[in-house]
Amino acid sequence: GAVVSQHPSWVICKSGTSVKIECRSLDFQATTMFWYRQFPKQSLMLMATSNEGSKATYEQGVEKDKFLINHASLTLSTLTVTSAHPEDSSFYICSALGGDPINEQFFGPGTRLTVL
């Protein structure tokens, strides 16, 4: 089956630093990837839709200058949390769109970000 990886799986950083999270589709090409944020005991909140070769589409309320998304190739999308603060601590999950005959989302294992 389709596999999506995320790196790192867990990152701890100081307030004010920037953190980059990678999302890779390992055995298929994904023109579209999604980035979600999940707070404890809550559902996934869609942050943005990342399309290869174009600007990401952000959901309402998500700061695009805070959460920089780059989809440079058909197998890689990155999310950079700029000048991270403790309130940015969360579980970030990416997914890649693929499948035949119907698109479905294949999820990465998630990245836990802890900002001190």
Next chain:
Amino acid sequence: AQSVTQLDSQVPVFEEAPVELRCNYSSSVSVYLFWYVQYPNQGLQLLLKYLSGSTLVKGINGFEAEFNKSQTSFHLRKPSVHISDTAEYFCAVSVAGNQFYFGTGTSLTVIP
């Protein structure tokens, strides 16, 4: 607009008992339906999906779900749960395989 409702936020059930996790959706167009499971500190794993055809769908780990168009439901069931089934379960609908909408999740706790 589409929406997904998972009526039960928490479901405790004894080991080896049957369980049903409810999911209702609202949509004016045809949708595809999915159930995902999330174990602690992990991503989402697909349990099963309904695209077309038979309304009873069987998935992994002994789970199944039935699509009921008239009731706009896609309830997840398992006849006998195990401790390892303790996890968060999410129902999702997709329109044309592009837009995905998730429910708020149901936390299943299997009691020994």
